Amino acid sequence: xxxxxxxxxxxxxxxxxxxxxxxxxxxxxxxxxxxxxxxxxxxxxxxxxxxxxxxxxxxxxxxxxxxxxxxxxxxxxxxxxxxxxxxxxxxxxxxxxxxxxxxxxxxxxxxxxxxxxxxxxxxxxxxxxxxxxxxxxxxxxxxxxxxxxxxxxxxxxxxxxxxxxxxxxxxxxxxxxxxxxxxxxxxxxxxxxxxxxxxxxxxxxxxxxxxxxxxxxxxxxxxxxxxxxxxxxxxxxxxxxxxxxxxxxxxxxxxxxxxxxxxxxxxxxxxxxxxxxxxxxxxxxxxxxxxxxxxxxxxxxxxxxxxxxxxxxxxxxxxxxxxxxxxxxxxxxxxxxxxxxxxxxxxxxxxxxxxxxxxxxxxxxxxxxxxxxxxxxxxxxxxxxxxxxxxxxxxxxxxxxxxxxxxxxxxxxxxxxxxxxxxxxxxxxxxxxxxxxxxxxxxxxxxxxxxxxx
Numbered sequence: 001x002x003x004x005x006x007x008x009x010x011x012x013x014x015x016x017x018x019x020x021x022x023x024x025x026x027x028x029x030x031x032x033x034x035x036x037x038x039x040x041x042x043x044x045x046x047x048x049x050x051x052x053x054x055x056x057x058x059x060x061x062x063x064x065x066x067x068x069x070x071x072x073x074x075x076x077x078x079x080x081x082x083x084x085x086x087x088x089x090x091x092x093x094x095x096x097x098x099x100x101x102x103x104x105x106x107x108x109x110x111x112x113x114x115x116x117x118x119x120x121x122x123x124x125x126x127x128x129x130x131x132x133x134x135x136x137x138x139x140x141x142x143x144x145x146x147x148x149x150x151x152x153x154x155x156x157x158x159x160x161x162x163x164x165x166x167x168x169x170x171x172x173x174x175x176x177x178x179x180x181x182x183x184x185x186x187x188x189x190x191x192x193x194x195x196x197x198x199x200x201x202x203x204x205x206x207x208x209x210x211x212x213x214x215x216x217x218x219x220x221x222x223x224x225x226x227x228x229x230x231x232x233x234x235x236x237x238x239x240x241x242x243x244x245x246x247x248x249x250x251x252x253x254x255x256x257x258x259x260x261x262x263x264x265x266x267x268x269x270x271x272x273x274x275x276x277x278x279x280x281x282x283x284x285x286x287x288x289x290x291x292x293x294x295x296x297x298x299x300x301x302x303x304x305x306x307x308x309x310x311x312x313x314x315x316x317x318x319x320x321x322x323x324x325x326x327x328x329x330x331x332x333x334x335x336x337x338x339x340x341x342x343x344x345x346x347x348x349x350x351x352x353x354x355x356x357x358x359x360x361x362x363x364x365x366x367x368x369x370x371x372x373x374x375x376x377x378x379x380x381x382x383x384x385x386x387x388x389x390x391x392x393x394x395x396x397x398x399x400x401x402x403x404x405x406x407x408x409x410x411x412x413x414x415x416x417x418x419x420x421x422x423x424x425x426x427x428x429x430x431x432x433x434x435x436x437x438x439x440x441x442x443x444x445x446x447x448x449x450x451x452x453x454x
Contacts, residue, residue, distance in 0.1 A: 036127060042111050044145050086123065223373070310329055335423070336441065371395050371398035375389075420437045
């Protein structure tokens with residue numbers, strides 16, 4: 001939409017289902033509460049056909065008010081969309097434009113309609129306020145829609161949900177018709193495959209040369225975690241070749257108590273092999289033989305695969321491991337610890353690889369082998385084990401993929417919350433709605449991460 005069209009919306013000074021007005025704020029320094037409220041409107045409008053948010057007008061008049069120059073400059077499109085992408089999925093791209101009306105400076109956020117599926121919140125909207133912890137602005141898996149009364153609210157009405165689904169089906173049908181029409185009207189051609197990115201080449205090489213022959217014959221019959229961490233910006237020689245073995249060890253110091261490092265279990269029982277491929281670097285580490293495999297390359301591409309502790313029992317005398325039968329259990333405390341440690345490990349990697357706290361890093365965690373497992377716990381209170389057995393059911397889904405693109409600055413604050421939300425998504429499939437995850441995490445971290453803990 002052009003600036004004159006935005007101007008006509010502003011001069012009309014009328015809120016509708018797809019037009020909303022907001023008072024002046026400075027985006028970068030605004031409270032999370034203020035940004036969360038705008039984010040709810042963005043999600044709602046995306047699910048209701050798209051819309052426009054005008055920032056800078058006084059309420060309820062809607063015809064007076066202006067942003068200061070500093071406030072207007074704070075609405076950087078990249079920063080606004082980074083915030084949107086962090087909390088909403090599938091990702092939508094908002095257009096942010098400054099508009100002058102008479103002598104007033106305003107900002108218009110243009111929100112597109114969702115592509116093929118409704119926009120869903122993927123994180124809790126906890127701004128840190130004590131009340132928000134009890135009742136956050138939004139919760140993970142919430143779907144919001146803009147009502148005819150110009151309000152943004154969670155979808156609780158079946159008619160609203162049907163409307164969104166119908167809109168998604170129509171868009172999918174139109175896209176399919178367009179593709180078929182294009183295919184029938186164009187001459188047959190042989191499409192060249194897209195070239196691999198440098199990260200893809202490195203990943204495929206280590207997968208073929210290390211992970212598949214060394215590790216994956218064992219994980220075909222057991223549960224395992226697989227995490228890949230990499231800076232979004234590719235730099236071939238980000239790390240010095242000789243520093244990589246020490247970097248592996250530095251990454252893995254997760255928490256401290258009284259200044260004493262506490263690392264991932266079995267760190268001392270490992271075998272490290274260095275070899276080069278051109279100017280690449282692959283480092284292998286296998287703790288307790290087939291228990292864990294790790295690689296790190298000069299570009300900063302890091303990968304770790306670890307088998308569920310429930311499925312392998314280490315032999316500390318022979319530094320080996322064996323497959324054990326524990327009735328296909330999943331120990332709640334151990335599982336939460338593993339997920340939390342993985343995200344803390346990713347945080348440590350980001351600290352070591354990124355020079356700018358606002359540089360982005362990609363974290364992809366895959367959890368495989370959960371279906372039909374039974375939850376149990378090693379908590380001291382026997383009633384908790386009985387209650388867990390009563391409340392939970394066998395796992396219904398086998399594989400979970402958790403892609404996350406974030407900055408070091410955000411990861412420093414949200415890392416424990418992110419881990420808890422991923423755990424909760426998995427445990428929901430066991431029929432477990434509330435299992436004291438925050439309490440379990442505090443026990444794991446021993447109060448050593450006060451900034452990240454709720």
